[in-house]
Amino acid sequence: MRYVFTSTLVARVCGVVGVATTLLMSGCAGAAPVAVTESSFSVPSSGSLAPDFVPPLEVALPAAVVSTPTPAPSTTRPTVSPKPATTAPTVAWAACTTTLGGISVQVAAAQRTVTVVKGKGGSYATLSFRSRTTTSACGFVNVFTDGGARVGSGGITNGATRTQGTGTTPTGTYTMTEAFGLNGSPGSALLYRRVKAGDFWVEDNNSAYYNSYRNESQGGFDASLPLSDPNGSERLTNYPSQYGYSIVVNFNRAPDRKTPYRGAGIFVHVRAGATAGCIATSSANVVTMLRTMRSGDTITIVA
Numbered sequence: 350m351r352y353v354f355t356s357t358l359v360a361r362v363c364g365v366v367g368v369a370t371t372l373l374m375s376g377c378a379g380a381a382p383v384a385v386t387e388s389s390f391s392v393p394s395s396g397s398l399a400p401d402f403v404p405p406l407e408v409a410l411p412a413a414v415v416s417t418p419t420p421a422p423s424t425t426r427p428t429v430s431p432k433p434a435t436t437a438p439t440v441a442w443a444a445c446t447t448t449l450g451g452i453s454v455q456v457a458a459a460q461r462t463v464t465v466v467k468g469k470g471g472s473y474a475t476l477s478f479r480s481r482t483t484t485s486a487c488g489f490v491n492v493f494t495d496g497g498a499r500v501g502s503g504g505i506t507n508g509a510t511r512t513q514g515t516g517t518t519p520t521g522t523y524t525m526t527e528a529f530g531l532n533g534s535p536g537s538a539l540l541y542r543r544v545k546a547g548d549f550w551v552e553d554n555n556s557a558y559y560n561s562y563r564n565e566s567q568g569g570f571d572a573s574l575p576l577s578d579p580n581g582s583e584r585l586t587n588y589p590s591q592y593g594y595s596i597v598v599n600f601n602r603a604p605d606r607k608t609p610y611r612g613a614g615i616f617v618h619v620r621a622g623a624t625a626g627c628i629a630t631s632s633a634n635v636v637t638m639l640r641t642m643r644s645g646d647t648i649t650i651v652a
Contacts, residue, residue, distance in 0.1 A: 445487035450477045450494075454522065454649050456487060462641055463489065464525075464617070464648040466498065466518075468505040472623035474498045474518075476630050480641055492637060495630045502623040505652040508600065513552075513579070513612040518626050522649045523599045525617070528639055529562060530594040531586070537639040544592060550583040552576075552613040560602040560613035583614055590621045594635040598628070598648055617648070 444458040450465045460481070467475045476498035482488040500518040508519030527540040529548075534541040542548075547565045549572060551558045556570040565572040574581040585592055595618040601611045612626065617638065620629035628650070 439483045443486040461643040462646045466650040468652045499629040501626040526644045528596045535636045544585045548585045550614045552582045553580040554609040591618045
């Protein structure tokens with residue numbers, strides 16, 4: 350399409366406003382003339398226009414000729430606001446009775462973990478270790494279960510009537526408040542002693558320190574007696590594998606009642622076969638327990 354002016358458009362205007370002309374559209378059959386009107390403009394105060402100034406034109410074209418450009422599609426992705434994070438509410442723990450692994454256990458309000466030992470016959474048992482959740486007043490999550498845990502070579506027996514030297518593991522629920530090991534503390538939440546030369550677990554029934562941790566240099570028990578003697582105590586350095594990490598079970602010691610010849614030295618320690626009455630699991634499991642427990646958490650043992 351081309352445009353033909355029928356009259357001369359003044360390109361340089363000096364002091365003239367509103368020049369009009371007629372524009373003929375050619376190249377389209379039967380096209381009608383179109384009026385073209387220059388927009389009004391004001392002459393600068395100097396009285397003249399810049400040499401190259403041309404007033405803008407307002408051109409009225411037929412609707413058939415006007416073309417509205419189609420905008421290019423946007424390649425920008427819309428911004429999506431992230432969903433607000435959802436945080437589970439923290440629920441205060443409460444004292445309760447619950448069933449864990451098929452065993453009914455009583456839980457104190459401040460208790461963080463529960464350990465359950467269920468006998469499988471002979472010196473084998475299943476040990477499960479559970480930790481409390483923050484979404485329920487009495488909810489627990491299983492941390493690990495060891496179906497190959499070991500107990501006393503004499504099996505599991507009634508804790509109320511158990512006697513020393515029978516190689517049995519006592520039934521009942523007991524607290525755990527301290528630990529020891531030939532290895533350094535792995536970040537234990539319990540009081541932890543690293544075993545050194547001369548450390549014993551006192552099993553002398555005549556001692557005021559019966560069923561407790563003590564060094565022979567402190568006296569108060571007969572460290573010279575062999576373990577085969579009814580009053581012989583256990584030299585801890587003699588068991589480097591089992592006592593790499595060990596958790597004390599408060600059987601026959603505070604807060605449980607203390608009775609001579611009922612038995613001493615019941616621990617959860619590293620597995621190395623059947624025990625003399627302790628509960629044994631893998632070293633990694635004992636470390637997990639030490640890092641997770643709170644002092645006073647319980648262990649429940651059932652046949």
